[in-house]
Amino acid sequence: MDFNFTLQQEKFREELREFLTAEVPVEKQEIFGLLTEEQYQFGREINLKLAERKWLAVGWPEEHGGGGKGPIEQGILAEDMGYWRVPKSGSIGLGIVGPAIMVFGTQDQKDQYLPAIAKGEVEYCQGFSEPNVGSDLGSLELRAERDGDEYVLNGSKMFTSYAYHANYMYLLARTDPQAQKHRGISLFIADLKTSGISLTPLPYINGEMAAQTIFDNVRLPLSCLIGEENRGWYHAMTTLDYERSGLWRYANVRRVFDDFVEFCNGSSPDGGQPLAEHPLVRHQLAQRRLGMETWKLLCWNVAWMQSSGAVPNSEASVAFLYGSEERLRFAEMAMEVLGPYATLRNGSPMAPLLGNIEGIHREAMHLHGAGTTEIHRNIIAQRGLGMPR
Amino acid sequence: MDFNFTLQQEKFREELREFLTAEVPVEKQEIFGLLTEEQYQFGREINLKLAERKWLAVGWPEEHGGGGKGPIEQGILAEDMGYWRVPKSGSIGLGIVGPAIMVFGTQDQKDQYLPAIAKGEVEYCQGFSEPNVGSDLGSLELRAERDGDEYVLNGSKMFTSYAYHANYMYLLARTDPQAQKHRGISLFIADLKTSGISLTPLPYINGEMAAQTIFDNVRLPLSCLIGEENRGWYHAMTTLDYERSGLWRYANVRRVFDDFVEFCNGSSPDGGQPLAEHPLVRHQLAQRRLGMETWKLLCWNVAWMQSSGAVPNSEASVAFLYGSEERLRFAEMAMEVLGPYATLRNGSPMAPLLGNIEGIHREAMHLHGAGTTEIHRNIIAQRGLGMPR
Amino acid sequence: MDFGLTEQEEILRHSAREFLEAECPTSLVRQAEESGEGHARELWRKIAGLGWLGISLPEQFGGTGGSLTDQTVLFEEIGRALTPGPLLTSSVLAAQIVLIAGNDDQKTALIPGVISGEVILTLARGDRLETASRDGGLTLSGDSLFVPYAGLATNIICATRPAIRAWPDTTLVLVDPKAAGVTMTSMESIANYPQFLVDFDDVPLPDDSVLGQTAEGMQALDLAVRRATVAQCAETLGRAQKVLEMVVEYAGHRVAFGRPIGTFQAVQHRCADLRVAVDGGRMLTYQAAWKLDQGLTADDEVSMAKAQAGMLSRLATEAGHSIFAGISFTVEHDMQLYSARAKISEANLGDTEYHLDRLAAQMGS
């Protein structure tokens, strides 16, 4: 057992922190529930600067433009970026698409896509969910029909985060409607400028502008297929387990928690003792401190498994499920402690913590990322514990 | 809406309380987790005295030896007996068997069985569960084969509470193995002295001595069949909903809760302020006060439905489920507040509240009465909310 | 003992539901929200026409003189439909203060207007509102947070304390929101209705401004708050019941893994747990209403109902977002309307913690 980073890893973290301190002033940090276009663009700039230092894809092999380190370093990056509230961008390319191409892509695809991701030059969105398809991805309906040198795509994708900023969509489409449901699906990368792709705005309650993405006779060259035809579902599931440590999400919430503790230590709304001295608040803060520590360790467990060559599977679900629930517990707790003040949004008089508490509470309603909490529990029970289907 | 009893009902309650005060001294009251034979016998004596006043079956029609009142009065009796911790006996005959016979029994059966129950002279046990059959009663295996003027029973019943005190068992047996599972079951009353019935002791963790009941070629006359042959499962389910207000169970726990609040108000283990003044304890006591109130109202809701002629179904499950979980929440809370002292049993030096806290915690592990908590949730979802199977 | 509704109450429930389903679709709710006013004037007029603003106000002023049970039935429906507008604030909370503390002139001047919808009252509280005597009259200074619908209000009732004495010597005064020295700043929040920081800068008060006796407003305030709290519990109950119906309905037809998600035990059990909480909430809320109607203080009952409503709100919110999943994270889906209101109701009129604390205070030896 070793709960320390190596000296090199510690050094990387220190340098990263210096970089963030210098490059990301407090006023540019993201606020929960309030991602502005300006902040988003700023996040991309930071990515470019990280890429200059080979830090953006620090865990990728150097041949693909990465830093040549491993999952622990990538975890350090995610944790520190999240904690420093750098407006998020680029995570789908870096965390999901890149690893998939490394495993299943051709040399041409690797050359075409990977360095651009590592350099922070492109943004990806993910096209898995559809209007009628959520947790049960195997039932997806968007069709991709082979027509000579092209695939022709028709259908639509739902809940496309980053759609308005992305260059490419990483998507699953049905290539064989006759096959058993998981066996007729393929994985593609689609340039969003391709004719026939259109977006319908789909605003989220956390302030994000997502989209529904419509495919109307969209023609993609064969080179857009990633891996084997009809094996896409299996490819996607394998690589989904890659960047699932969830450290970014953890750290992003942890930062608000730490700010909240500081707030409670310094603030006494009734003019008496600080909030943190109220026995009930004290108790709740300690409970969440324990919850946050547990969440952190479960995330690092996933990163450690990756670094040791293992493929986390139910362990990633453990970390993700725990995180979704802990985030909600914290949001509810903070709401409770601050009373009506907690409901105030950024910009309102008296809004505590820049409105982050109100924002994180909206964010916490996102109980369904990478599958609902029910799906993660199914995975833990069936894959993790071997319980019967 | 009316949350009051009628004047007559209030008068009944007052008289009952006078009776209990006079007849059940504190030292005879039941302690959780510690039902002695002496206490049990005392409970039967009290039943006989109640019966003399026509109070035992106060809600039954007078023609069957009852008091001629209704479910509200029966609820008052259950609540006060539970709160006064009268050692429990006779509840199966009174609450389940009697109502079943009233609905499905012949005149002979009514004459034979009902007055004896109303007089508190007989004790019943229930034979539903079997070694391989718990929640899924429709799968029960104990056979009853018709042989001339008799049924011949073979098989065994599990979890027979009161087996060692009961005169009769109210049981379900399979009379048609060819029929679909719920349609081949019949309802019987078996005299436990019948040759071929034997008991294997099955001690419970709450100190109760239950049994496994073995049937080896047990011959019962046809007159032991209650209702129609092969309709027993439906008969049993209908009548199970009768005495399901759960007021006795509620009040029995409520009494310990009230005693616990008093204890917390008067006791200060560290020599400082009373336990109840500690903000966390205060908070938890208020939460459980709210929980107990909710439990009480949900129980009375069932009694009220019965009194208004409705058949509670999912509502009984709501009350029962809530009660099982509230009892556990209270037991855990009390354990937490009292620390190691809570683990002390009746008779040990320093045991608080006569060991009732330790006892109620063991009792609270009984999360499966009248079906597991899962089954009650299924019933609420499917029958109460009409969700699909 | 009777936990059923009377035939009249059933008719009230039924007609209210029918009316609101027709006249208050969520499109209207969204319009009211987006307008920034949290108010729908046309609907308000119709509601006034139905007599809802006087549901539990005396007949002598044009009210219906109904019981608190009636009011509870109605506010369940109002909550269920997410009905916009200051119904609770003006016609329950503030109107009750006038009714309890005011003199005949004040009642006659205000209550009929509240009932007809032309007068909109709101309440400003907080321990920074101070009245002082000057030149034989009173002046008001200080500020108050979270004042609901202050922008629409024709009159603000201020619960003030005297500048030189300590709480709880509450003096209730009526203030014209257009008076010189009154300024309002909008407080943007999760709430669907506007709330304001209202500042009073040495506002002189006319002679007939005091409601009741100087320094004797606490009791009226308490009683009005108690009645408003019960109405808010009813709203919460109505919303939770509606969320339960929405998820049950959705789970019945949304298919995953080849069958409706409503067949999955995890979904069923979430719904069952919500149902248990709704049933408990209903009993507690009606009990509190009934006790107040009996003229009992019902402190414990109101606190239990409100504390449970807070837990019920959370359960409904979590069940809704879990079962609707992705789609409920979009602005266009109605679930978010319910969860925003759940959260603001939980925080207002004393949050769960506050009411548990009041309850605990009654449990001491």
Place this chain on the structure above:
Amino acid sequence: MDFGLTEQEEILRHSAREFLEAECPTSLVRQAEESGEGHARELWRKIAGLGWLGISLPEQFGGTGGSLTDQTVLFEEIGRALTPGPLLTSSVLAAQIVLIAGNDDQKTALIPGVISGEVILTLARGDRLETASRDGGLTLSGDSLFVPYAGLATNIICATRPAIRAWPDTTLVLVDPKAAGVTMTSMESIANYPQFLVDFDDVPLPDDSVLGQTAEGMQALDLAVRRATVAQCAETLGRAQKVLEMVVEYAGHRVAFGRPIGTFQAVQHRCADLRVAVDGGRMLTYQAAWKLDQGLTADDEVSMAKAQAGMLSRLATEAGHSIFAGISFTVEHDMQLYSARAKISEANLGDTEYHLDRLAAQMGS
């Protein structure tokens, strides 16, 4: 960063499990419990023979000199098998006090015996134990509650305070349980092992009774308690893991409604939640052990591990009794052995509340 076990640790785990599965069936556990001693002498001898009583005690006294990680691995297995006997009390908690506070003579006199199993130490605490000087020597008076295994102990370590000064001036003294003036009363509880109320009536103490310096025992006590707490967390973890395996196995073959109950989502999700808690508990417990091994104080880490262990215990108990249902309510079923131990562990060495409070104390500005 490495959360895996070394090959040696894996071997330790494997051999401990194999040994206990063969030598410590639950029939033996029940025998030990029913004997009233909570002890199995034959097993104790074998355990001593395997060196387990010296797992983290120094080699110079005959111990293995292993790390706290080793100790944690071992106590997971000890917990899993419900191993009876004063392993934690004597060989961790009390032995560490001697090791940290004692002088060379005391260590040499006691530690080898602890490791061989011939010496059984226990600890008596509580603020009613007082030492006073008389005739040039010390005497001990007062009583202590919940003293584990006092009936078996060859020596009792008493954490005492001076009769005339206030806590925390702790003086640690060794007491012969057979000395005149020492009386024991059994405290019957949910625990599977005997605990005693031990009364000391003016017990004269020999000159070499004090461990370390008079009034300087607090630090040794703290450090020993911390190590024992980690061992107890490991036991809890082992038990919870075993309960999880038991219910998963049972749910795989117990049939209801025509299929194994393990196919029901409600059962699966209970198991999944327990798995999440077990995983979290494992990380927290090993983190605490590792930090202590690094010579760090690890106050927060120990408190987090213990507080989480309390929650884990409850979850395992509830999952076990829910899934086994009826059968787990019988004495003959093993589940009750696990739930009794879960509850006593939750209460001992500082309950969840106590550790959350310690944690909170570190969070102040």
